[in-house]
Amino acid sequence: MVIPEYKLFIHPIDVNELRKDIWRDDPVSAKLTINQKKLDVDIAYRGSHIRDFKKKSYHLSFYKPITFRKAKEIHLNAEYKDPSLLRNKLSFDFFNDIGCLSPKSQFVFLKLNGKNEGIYLEIESVDEYFLSNRQLPKGSIFYAVDGDANFSLMSDLDKDVKKSLEFGYEFKFGTEEDEYHLQEMILNINTFSLNEFENEIVNYVNVDKYFRWLAGVIFTQNFDGFVHNYALYRNATTGLVEVIPWDYDATWGRDVNGKVMREDYLRIQGFNTLTARLLNVTRFRLQYKKMLEDILTSKFNVDYMKPKIQDLYDLIRPYILKDPYEMDNVHEFDQEPDYICNYIKARGEYIRKQLYTLD
Structure with a gap:
């Protein structure tokens, strides 16, 4: 099987502009050719700490035509610190397999101004096209961009009360009313009594889908996944929120620097305020335990x-x-491949031994 070749041309002046300031967010113009189809795009570096790496990751926006393959933008990830280059792709596919909304991805080979730039993972953007391509109801999408996206009234960053309940989130798509709903949900997560929470949270959160996302984080062992590296989608028809994973290269037994992450590093209860409150309710906790058992048997092996x-x-x-x-x-x-398989075996054994803590 052959992976697609993407030919990117950026004017040398614009290449110099990009290289002069890697923290520049303003894009430059470029030409992208895919299977002899020529596209005009805007291109910028993407990510935070990954911009320092020799092999850069990119964010591409289409402007002529304004959409391509039913998308207005894509992400090209270098996967530079992952020695397998597989972990992000493997994670997104795994989340999809266990019933969680997840971006589509594919490997491509990138050429930049005629020179080999290497293997990249093309990742679908989580936006209104993500929803329409799956025939999902319209709704709002928020990106969790830092540690304040912890479903709490308290900041993870400065350990003080948040000045706004929207802190930690970037509004990607939706209406002003959707911003109100996000604030209302976070407030209620933190202020409902135990009985109120058990009875009312199902009117805000798709609990089954939330647990599928939580299970995905636990199995892949993404330590940053609870307060970062996700998007929120609120289904406008049901009014319920689902969580969508993002940036899962530091998984499957390796950390963000590609170093060994032991199989027992992350507890099965996870973190963040919403998770803690859900697992404090007996029926929800047992629902989550049963889901972990089912995934261990069917998928995570x-x-x-x-x-x-x-x-x-x-x-x-x-x-x-x-x-x-x-x-x-x-x-x-x-x-x-053997390293990842050994991780799956060890992590699976660890999770099985910890299931009793959910009784």
Whole structure:
């Protein structure tokens, strides 16, 4: 199988502008060719700490045409600190498999001004097109952009009361009324009595979907996933909120720097105020426990995951040798499928042993 080749041309003057200030958010114009289809795009670096890496990640917005493949923008992730390059893709697919909304993704090979830039993961943007492409009802979308997206009245950043309940979120799509609903939900999560919470939270949060997202974070062991690296979607028809994962390269046994993350690093109860309140209700806690048991049996095991890992490895292995940033690391890349499988086995055993804490 061949992965698509993306040919990007940026005028040398604009390349210099990008390189001069990696923290610049203003895009520059570029030409993108995919399968002989020529597209005019705006391009900028994406991410925070990843901008310092030699291999940059990019955010592309289409402007001629204004949409392409039913999208107005895409993200090209370098996956630079992940020695497998697979973890983000593997995570998004896993979330989808366990019944959670998740961005689509595919590997592409990028050329920049005629030179090989290497393997990238193209990630679907979570926006109104994300909803329409799945025939989901319209609704609001908020990005969790920092540690204040913790469903609490208290800030994770300065340990003080938040000045606004919208702190931690970037409004991506929706109406002013949706902003009010977000604030109302966060306030009620924190102020409902135990009985009120058990009876009323189901009018704000799709609890089943929330637990599927929580389970995905727990299995992949994304330590930042509880107060960051997610989007909120409020279904305008049901009025209920779902959580969508984002940026899952620091998973499957490696941290944000690609270093070993032990299988017992993250407790199965997770973190954040909403999770804590849900798990304080007996019937919700047992619902979550049953979900973990089911996923352990059906999805999070070596028999189920190994073929998926191997297929992705086989797909991109030939391109590693053409990636100027990865070709010298091919030996480590070759060891990663076994490393990830060993993590799945160890993490699965740890979670099984901890299930009693949810009784």
